[in-house]
Amino acid sequence: xxxxxxxxxxxxxxxxxxxxxxxxxxxxxxxxxxxxxxxxxxxxxxxxxxxxxxxxxxxxxxxxxxxxxxxxxxxxxxxxxxxxxxxxxxxxxxxxxxxxxxxxxxxxxxxxxxxxxxxxxxxxxxxxxxxxxxxxxxxxxxxxxxxxxxxxxxxxxxxxxxxxxxxxxxxxxxxxxxxxxxxxxxxxxxxxxxxxxxxxxxxxxxxxxxxxxxxxxxxxxxxxxxxxxxxxxxxxxxxxxxxxxxxxxxxxxxxxxxxxxxxxxxxxxxxxxxxxxxxxxxxxxxxxxxxxxxxxxxxxxxxxxxxxxxxxxxxxxxxxxxxxxxxxxxxxxxxxxxxxxxxxxxxxxxxxxxxxxxxxxxxxxxxxxxxxxxxxxxxxxxxxxxxxxxxxxxxxxxxxxxxxxxxxxxxxxxxxxxxxxxxxxxxxxxxxxxxxxxxxxxxxxxxxxxxxxxxxxxxxxxxxxxxxxxxxxxxxxxxxxxxxxxxxxxxxxxxxxxxxxxxxxxxxxxxxxxxxxxxxxxxxxxxxxxxxxxxxxxxxxxxxxxxxxxxxxxxxxxxxxxxxxxxxxxxxxxxxxxxxxxxxxxxxxxxxxxxxxxxxxxxxxxxxxxxxxxxxxxxxxxxxxxxxxxxxxxxxxxxxxxxxxxxxxxx
Numbered sequence: 061x062x063x064x065x066x067x068x069x070x071x072x073x074x075x076x077x078x079x080x081x082x083x084x085x086x087x088x089x090x091x092x093x094x095x096x097x098x099x100x101x102x103x104x105x106x107x108x109x110x111x112x113x114x115x116x117x118x119x120x121x122x123x124x125x126x127x128x129x130x131x132x133x134x135x136x137x138x139x140x141x142x143x144x145x146x147x148x149x150x151x152x153x154x155x156x157x158x159x160x161x162x163x164x165x166x167x168x169x170x171x172x173x174x175x176x177x178x179x180x181x182x183x184x185x186x187x188x189x190x191x192x193x194x195x196x197x198x199x200x201x202x203x204x205x206x207x208x209x210x211x212x213x214x215x216x217x218x219x220x221x222x223x224x225x226x227x228x229x230x231x232x233x234x235x236x237x238x239x240x241x242x243x244x245x246x247x248x249x250x251x252x253x254x255x256x257x258x259x260x261x262x263x264x265x266x267x268x269x270x271x272x273x274x275x276x277x278x279x280x281x282x283x284x285x286x287x288x289x290x291x292x293x294x295x296x297x298x299x300x301x302x303x304x305x306x307x308x309x310x311x312x313x314x315x316x317x318x319x320x321x322x323x324x325x326x327x328x329x330x331x332x333x334x335x336x337x338x339x340x341x342x343x344x345x346x347x348x349x350x351x352x353x354x355x356x357x358x359x360x361x362x363x364x365x366x367x368x369x370x371x372x373x374x375x376x377x378x379x380x381x382x383x384x385x386x387x388x389x390x391x392x393x394x395x396x397x398x399x400x401x402x403x404x405x406x407x408x409x410x411x412x413x414x415x416x417x418x419x420x421x422x423x424x425x426x427x428x429x430x431x432x433x434x435x436x437x438x439x440x441x442x443x444x445x446x447x448x449x450x451x452x453x454x455x456x457x458x459x460x461x462x463x464x465x466x467x468x469x470x471x472x473x474x475x476x477x478x479x480x481x482x483x484x485x486x487x488x489x490x491x492x493x494x495x496x497x498x499x500x501x502x503x504x505x506x507x508x509x510x511x512x513x514x515x516x517x518x519x520x521x522x523x524x525x526x527x528x529x530x531x532x533x534x535x536x537x538x539x540x541x542x543x544x545x546x547x548x549x550x551x552x553x554x555x556x557x558x559x560x561x562x563x564x565x566x567x568x569x570x571x572x573x574x575x576x577x578x579x580x581x582x583x584x585x586x587x588x589x590x591x592x593x594x595x596x597x598x599x600x601x602x603x604x605x606x607x608x609x610x611x612x613x614x615x616x617x618x619x620x621x622x623x624x625x626x627x628x629x630x631x632x633x634x635x636x637x638x639x640x641x642x643x644x645x646x647x648x649x650x651x652x653x654x655x656x657x658x659x660x661x662x663x664x665x666x667x668x669x670x671x672x673x674x675x676x677x678x679x680x681x682x683x684x685x686x687x688x689x690x691x692x693x694x695x696x697x698x699x700x701x702x703x704x705x706x707x708x709x710x711x
Contacts, residue, residue: 089266091208095219096260098208103235110208111220111237114326114366117207118192119165121199122158135162142195147184148408149400156395157188164366170393174348176333177370179397182488185370188397189329192368193277196326200269200276207276207325211263214316215244215324215363216275222251222259240351242362245311269326276326278319278365282335290340294318294355309357320353323365333369334379338388344369345391370397373484398483399441401459401476406434409489414496423500424507426700427691428550432510433492435546436517439538441486443479452538453545463645465611487535495520507695510547511703514539548707554692555704556655558685567640567650570606574650575628575638577603578621609652610645 103110126138139158164171177185199205209216221241223231228239255261269276282288295318302313319328347353348367352360379385400406407430414420438456445455454464458472499508499516521535557563580587581598588595612620624646628638640647686697
């Protein structure tokens with residue numbers, strides 16, 4: 061987890077260059093002038109961009125962040141590029157979010173729907189909203205994302221709203237853009253009071269979206285529903301200003317500090333939206349549908365902003381039970397944001413969280429800690445399948461993109477469709493990280509092994525008062541499954557490779573031998589011995605001994621062999637060598653074959669109660685290789701070797 065001294069200068073130089081590039085890209089030009097200057101100097105450069113709605117602006121922002129993606133890739137792929145460094149394993153949900161903004165930007169009725177992110181705790185909903193906000197802040201500082209507003213407007217109003225309704229048809233003909241917005245009460249009063257109605261003289265400035273400055277981003281988190289005040293959203297009369305101005309109906313006497321005004325031209329994030337009063341929801345949904353809000357003393361106030369809300373399953377299910385909420389649900393686009401279902405993606409989430417935590421910086425994690433914890437988490441999120449011979453362990457592997465005997469890629473996709481609610485329940489990433497943190501706190505060493513993490517997870521389950529006894533038992537069973545079906549295989553492979561320095565070469569040679577034998581078998585021809593010159597039929601016994609390691613049945617051997625040869629031919633035509641990495645199941649079979657072949661040697665070296673000097677030397681060499689080549693440290697290497705010795709003794 062730590063960075064070596066030799067790497068630091070190089071990485072430092074790289075990051076300085078990254079900062080310089082970022083600065084050059086985001087060195088935004090400030091601009092200020094009258095509305096007349098804006099029409100003559102700014103508008104002609106890109107009229108369409110200056111008339112964008114909030115949905116169009118966000119969709120352009122997403123595409124800007126995905127500008128390096130292959131132009132032939134689907135829009136949803138480019139649209140989720142913003143999220144790829146922070147969110148893993150929820151590509152389908154991110155694609156749906158991108159599709160929402162694409163459809164809304166195109167002017168469809170989707171733009172009149174509130175976007176509701178629905179998912180379990182710690183599943184990425186808040187992170188998704190935060191990334192959208194940060195993406196908007198960054199985009200607004202680029203030339204492509206330039207935004208202009210009436211100077212001083214608390215709603216950051218588009219200056220094009222100054223154009224009178226009677227002149228808008230002519231404006232549309234000249235510039236090819238439609239102006240749909242209306243001036244706010246504040247702006248109307250400002251133009252009349254300060255410029256006697258001469259809107260050409262109204263000051264305009266370039267603005268930059270900033271959540272901290274309440275420009276283009278608003279955030280609302282519910283308080284106690286019984287005391288929540290809708291003024292937090294839409295403002296209220298400012299009594300101090302009323303005392304100065306003398307008129308409660310004067311726009312200057314209104315407090316324009318509500319979250320909906322801060323979010324104008326950008327995005328409003330509603331946290332745990334279903335906890336708010338119903339009057340809040342009606343206001344928000346009407347604003348989404350009609351693009352305006354009504355407050356006392358003023359006519360309708362035009363607001364163009366995108367509302368992104370999120371909530372958890374418990375609140376959503378309560379909301380569904382109330383009949384009067386049906387109309388509200390009809391005005392929402394609901395996107396499920398589940399937990400990751402690939403243990404590889406889940407491990408990336410843990411790595412991100414671990415990398416940013418000071419407590420982990422000096423702690424070594426053995427190479428399987430995060431993957432093993434991730435396997436356990438995925439097991440808790442999966443629904444049992446009724447398919448014969450397909451247990452949860454195989455399902456975990458399928459969802460991670462690994463090949464499983466008897467399950468094609470098409471069937472794997474169908475498997476996901478059979479259980480669409482998978483990932484909406486189970487262990488959260490936060491639960492796992494808390495358990496790992498607890499294990500580190502209790503450890504006397506600066507090293508954490510996979511077995512120690514399993515024990516920490518077991519302890520966390522047993523002492524969590526929120527979990528009922530039935531669930532506790534099921535989750536502890538999942539820990540056992542993760543250890544037996546995944547960790548045992550991983551750690552044995554590591555020790556095996558470290559035991560035999562020439563493992564990779566031997567494995568490749570065995571793969572090539574398998575291919576030769578398979579081709580001879582499929583072509584019904586004999587093989588010539590290169591030394592004796594004698595011919596013999598294909599070695600069926602050898603072929604089956606390899607295939608049986610991954611449970612290829614006798615009836616399924618032909619299709620398996622044809623698949624292997626087909627992939628080998630694809631590699632050959634591409635001018636590449638067919639390697640173990642080219643076929644996941646073939647790699648597993650070869651590794652298992654070699655491991656079985658050397659089992660006795662490994663058992664002899666590792667299981668001696670009082671090893672002699674020769675055995676000690678061999679053990680030391682294995683430990684050194686585990687440290688040097690396979691990501692262990694001295695403590696975890698000893699633990700791994702001891703664990704494998706125990707496994708061999710049981711077999």
